[in-house]
Amino acid sequence: MAVRLARSRASPVGFYRGWVSHKTPCPFLTKRPSSNISRQSFSCFCRPSFTTRCLKYSSRPHFTPQSYSYNSQSNSQMRQAMSSTQYKSRQTTSLKSWLPTGTLFPIRLREMSSLSTEEESETYRKAMPYRKIPTTGVISSLPYIGARFLFKPFTKYPVEQFGHMINGLHEAHGPIYRLKISKVWQVNIDRVEDAEIAFRKEEDAPYRTPLLIEQIYNQRAKSPVNFVGITNGSHWRRVRSSLNVLMNRPRSVTHYLSAQEQVAVDFADRLYREQGSDPAVVTDLFFRFATESVGVVCFNKRLGFLDEDSRTDAQKAKLLWSYRTNTRCVSEAMFGRRILYRLYEDSFYREYKEAKETIVEHARQCIAEAREETTQREKEGTLDPDEANFLLSLVTEKSLTEQDVFDVVFSLMAAGSDTTSCTLQLLFYALATNPDKQEKVAEEVLTHMGRDGPLTAPVLDKLAYMTAAVREGMRLYFPVASSGERFSQHNTALCGYQVPKGTRLILNSLGNATCPRYFDNPESFSPERWLRNKEGRREKDIHPLAHLPFGVGRRNCIGRRFALQELYLAATKTLQKYRIGLKEGCPPLETIFTPVRVPKHHLPFTLTPRD
Numbered sequence: 200m201a202v203r204l205a206r207s208r209a210s211p212v213g214f215y216r217g218w219v220s221h222k223t224p225c226p227f228l229t230k231r232p233s234s235n236i237s238r239q240s241f242s243c244f245c246r247p248s249f250t251t252r253c254l255k256y257s258s259r260p261h262f263t264p265q266s267y268s269y270n271s272q273s274n275s276q277m278r279q280a281m282s283s284t285q286y287k288s289r290q291t292t293s294l295k296s297w298l299p300t301g302t303l304f305p306i307r308l309r310e311m312s313s314l315s316t317e318e319e320s321e322t323y324r325k326a327m328p329y330r331k332i333p334t335t336g337v338i339s340s341l342p343y344i345g346a347r348f349l350f351k352p353f354t355k356y357p358v359e360q361f362g363h364m365i366n367g368l369h370e371a372h373g374p375i376y377r378l379k380i381s382k383v384w385q386v387n388i389d390r391v392e393d394a395e396i397a398f399r400k401e402e403d404a405p406y407r408t409p410l411l412i413e414q415i416y417n418q419r420a421k422s423p424v425n426f427v428g429i430t431n432g433s434h435w436r437r438v439r440s441s442l443n444v445l446m447n448r449p450r451s452v453t454h455y456l457s458a459q460e461q462v463a464v465d466f467a468d469r470l471y472r473e474q475g476s477d478p479a480v481v482t483d484l485f486f487r488f489a490t491e492s493v494g495v496v497c498f499n500k501r502l503g504f505l506d507e508d509s510r511t512d513a514q515k516a517k518l519l520w521s522y523r524t525n526t527r528c529v530s531e532a533m534f535g536r537r538i539l540y541r542l543y544e545d546s547f548y549r550e551y552k553e554a555k556e557t558i559v560e561h562a563r564q565c566i567a568e569a570r571e572e573t574t575q576r577e578k579e580g581t582l583d584p585d586e587a588n589f590l591l592s593l594v595t596e597k598s599l600t601e602q603d604v605f606d607v608v609f610s611l612m613a614a615g616s617d618t619t620s621c622t623l624q625l626l627f628y629a630l631a632t633n634p635d636k637q638e639k640v641a642e643e644v645l646t647h648m649g650r651d652g653p654l655t656a657p658v659l660d661k662l663a664y665m666t667a668a669v670r671e672g673m674r675l676y677f678p679v680a681s682s683g684e685r686f687s688q689h690n691t692a693l694c695g696y697q698v699p700k701g702t703r704l705i706l707n708s709l710g711n712a713t714c715p716r717y718f719d720n721p722e723s724f725s726p727e728r729w730l731r732n733k734e735g736r737r738e739k740d741i742h743p744l745a746h747l748p749f750g751v752g753r754r755n756c757i758g759r760r761f762a763l764q765e766l767y768l769a770a771t772k773t774l775q776k777y778r779i780g781l782k783e784g785c786p787p788l789e790t791i792f793t794p795v796r797v798p799k800h801h802l803p804f805t806l807t808p809r810d
């Protein structure tokens with residue numbers, strides 16, 4: 200079967216605009232293609248970067264006569280090699296003739312689109328070319344420094360408001376635009392209809408951009424740590440499939456209800472006692488609550504971050520500092536505020552390293568204890584493989600290596616602290632500033648749980664208004680800058696433009712959460728919008744992709760059930776006893792993104808006991 204290589208319309212020429220025209224014959228093309236591949240379409244391959252790299256790494260020029268005699272098999276091999284995120288050529292016979300095995304592929308993900316197939320849809324072919332997608336201008340497209348021009352003083356957005364900047368650019372450019380961050384072009388979309396097309400066919404292991412600081416740490420450190428959220432390929436697939444079994448079943452989550460409930464009780468009591476103190480101390484309590492709650496799941500024991508002695512006990516204080524520092528450093532490095540650590544171990548990096556090593560040491564110790572316990576109980580014959588003990592399940596899971604177990608524990612602790620802590624603060628803020636809604640939640644909680652009753656799974660089913668309030672809190676104060684980063688896995692037509700396979704796509708889920716297209720009165724806190732009547736219908740239908748605080752698809756948030764459970768627990772346990780308020784004179788809420796949405800100033804919550 201003849202292979203048709205991409206013609207100029209289907210290939211991402213925008214990337215190379217001004218460098219090479221598709222009509223320009225390749226300077227290395229000495230012979231006319233012998234097969235039915237046209238000279239013009241073949242020259243799609245002759246891009247400067249491709250050509251020069253091929254020449255640089257290959258022992259012979261890449262356009263040998265053999266390379267023209269593609270057949271459908273070599274084409275699929277080519278695609279396979281090209282879609283490898285390892286950027287290494289594979290040992291395939293037809294490729295070998297012109298790219299030795301191990302040759303570095305100059306393929307950026309978007310270039311995968313340069314090979315199109317007959318299946319490519321008519322809609323895609325008819326759509327406007329990629330280069331026509333509105334963009335933010337020439338200067339902001341400069342690699343690395345260009346992105347600076349998108350922020351203050353050149354625009355009204357400070358860097359930490361980048362979530363709002365993405366949303367603001369939609370207002371300026373419409374539902375689709377291109378943007379260059381560091382060296383990578385990304386396409387931003389905000390219509391749910393486009394999101395549906397883009398996310399519809401997800402591959403087995405969607406790609407996520409790695410974090411540079413984590414990569415550098417792993418190169419320098421003796422014991423690497425692979426944060427599941429940014430690993431890719433087979434490592435991610437293996438770990439994630441085990442986690443799906445262990446964490447995605449409602450039963451696995453409700454098993455931790457009573458342990459996490461105790462954490463919530465301690466949190467509410469301590470918040471009451473410390474409410475008058477420095478607002479920074481109050482903010483700190485939220486972080487302690489979230490880290491302690493996720494710690495109960497990961498380590499099957501209390502870490503003691505809400506104990507009386509937690510500020511004086513050096514070990515607990517150091518561990519908590521480490522979790523906090525790890526989050527802060529990753530955020531600072533991500534926004535390019537720290538650069539020198541890339542070259543050498545500066546003071547910023549040393550702090551990050553110390554935090555990470557403390558977390559690593561603690562986690563390794565807990566895992567070793569769990570292993571010991573497993574061996575002991577196996578000997579005694581008391582080990583129940585179905586026991587709902589997360590750490591025990593991890594260490595007895597055959598498909599996970601010792602490193603995987605450690606990676607999972609680290610990832611859940613790292614991903615589950617700041618996110619839940621800030622989301623809870625914003626929920627409390629929404630309740631405090633909407634006292635009528637807060638009273639409705641409290642009434643429901645008191646009706647079904649009483650003043651001291653526990654939150655059980657059957658009770659939770661009855662708390663429709665409370666769960667709607669939590670959801671509404673996450674809509675009004677959407678918790679992350681964007682919850683949908685994906686690399687398109689097919690040539691797709693979005694908004695009438697061609698978006699080639701491999702393009703980095705960002706869904707404006709932050710903007711959608713408060714967009715009047717999807718929500719009536721989007722700026723009001725209205726849990727009612729989420730309630731369903733007896734027929735299971737909402738007052739107004741809500742598109743499932745309009746509100747994605749936990750992302751979407753195969754790479755969605757693995758901890759979402761736990762996160763929701765923690766939010767429900769903190770809300771119910773606090774409202775059973777107290778009314779949530781804010782100190783008089785508290786300024787209006789301002790938030791920044793780290794990329795988690797964080798209140799810019801500490802929120803001075805007050806708790807008043809219910810009569």
Ligand code: HEM
Pocket residue numbers: 407427428429439493610611612614615616618619622678679681682683684748749750751752753754755756757758759761762
């Ligand atoms: C309110 C709290 C939370 C929010 C808003 C949140 C949000 C998110 C979002 C938006 C993603 C990316 C999803 C995507 O790209 O489609 C994510 C990924 C992730 N979250 Fe959460 N999260 C929360 C709590 C948690 C908790 C408590 C844990 C751990 C117990 C956790 C563990 C993870 C992990 C491991 C990933 C990476 C998943 C993967 O790449 O396979 N998160 N989260």
